[in-house]
Amino acid sequence: MTLSALPATVPDLLRLLAVPVFAWAAVRDVRTRRVSSVVWIPLALLGAVTLVWDGWVAWNAGEFAWGAFLLPAAVSLGLVVPIAYLFWWFGGFGGADAKALMVLALLFPAFPSYAVAGREFPVATTPVDAFSFTILTNAVLVGLAIPIVLAVRNAAAGRIAPVMFVGWPIAWERATTTHGRLLQTPDGRTYGGLDLDALRMYLRWRGLTLADLRDEPDHYRNPATLPDDPNPPTDGRVDAGTILPDGGTTRHTDEREAELESESADGFDDSWGADAFLEDIEGSAYGTSPDELRAGLEVLVAEETVWISPGTPFLVPVFAGLLLALGYGDLLAGVFF
Known part of the structure; x- marks a missing residue:
């Protein structure tokens, strides 16, 4: 037939x-x-x-x-x-x-x-x-x-940049609900910045929102503000649930309170508690290094718009x-x- x-x-x-x-x-x-x-x-x-x-x-x-x-x-x-x-x-x-x-x-x-x-x-x-x-x-x-599609889209919007072929800009608020990777550091554009899944893991671990960090960046850079009993970081997925406030139980000893009052914003051995976070969790947070996490946080607390790579699966x-x-x-x- x-x-x-x-x-x-x-x-x-x-x-x-x-x-x-x-x-x-x-x-x-x-x-x-x-x-x-x-x-x-x-x-x-x-x-x-x-x-x-x-x-x-x-x-x-x-x-x-x-x-x-x-x-x-x-x-x-x-x-x-x-x-x-x-x-x-x-x-x-x-x-x-x-x-x-x-x-x-x-x-x-x-x-x-x-x-x-x-x-x-x-x-x-x-x-x-x-x-x-x-x-x-x-x-x-x-x-x-x-x-090519990304470049045409960015060019049509007047966004001419070296990373226009691999990403696009978003408002900082969307960083916690978007998948991809930051294409910025405090020193400029990069092709391998902070993975946004790792960012969500960090925020859930600390029990904070990105807005919290932006409101008081000098305060939260101090590792003495880390929770004594952090939340489970999950795997960084967008739909993993809501963030529990204050990392579950945040209690400061007198010594840690003194650190909060005396140390300058630039004088911490572990700014943002990045080392402590990566040492505490299981796995590597998608290969994120402490310096990469710190650089990404510095961008996200300072910029209104950030470039990300959508990382199309x-x-x-x-x-x-x-x-x-x-x-x-x-x-x-x-x-x-």
Whole structure:
């Protein structure tokens, strides 16, 4: 039966169930930077079922069909999965990004085929026919376009700066409800400033708001103002809950009260209590150093507007790459072949 007579095979139709799940995961990743591993389990099972289904059909269809199935499946599982794992291992991908690509390698080893209104999709295929690799290359192209979009957006608003390709300015109030990384230090622009998740961890640990720090920066720079019984810092996510006031229980001894009265704002061994915070919590607060935390706090208590890198999670280009692959096919093949 030809494609024009049949909209798609049953496995290909089942694969479309992944599209709304990937849409939800991409939105979730943008809003919280957290996607539960549970999301990928049913998709991986679906991918395993459709892979075996297609393999069984190809085996029974003869040697030519089996070869046409085996090559893209081998590329998908033997190339895309290792690439995803290695990029995660070396820190190029987040865990959700790597798992998403691995799931896609199972779900879409070969190009699916859909007929809509007499037209066949995807339009542009490749000689190897490995669809998950096409999704990956499409995602990389989308990711490379993001800096261009940021630069155009900033240029249109008259914001010309060296970091205009990687970020945009926000009001200081949004720093505690936004994901990303500061692109400023007291000395100027930087490409690797304070992670805003680490900022939220610090504020929750101290039981303070950013507004509190801005109201009395000289006071809170003094490590003697640190709480005796800090709050759990959580993992820095935006939706981790409200900040408990005063770090749970803040009690100053006579000695610490004397420190508050006598030490100058610039004379502390541990300004802002950055060392104490990082020593007290489990983990490294996303690799934040004490100096990086202090620099970020100095910017946030002084500036009305700060530049941040939104740090768009790769799951967003992956979802866009999936949609482009289903609707058009391989972008590179469309350009070069």
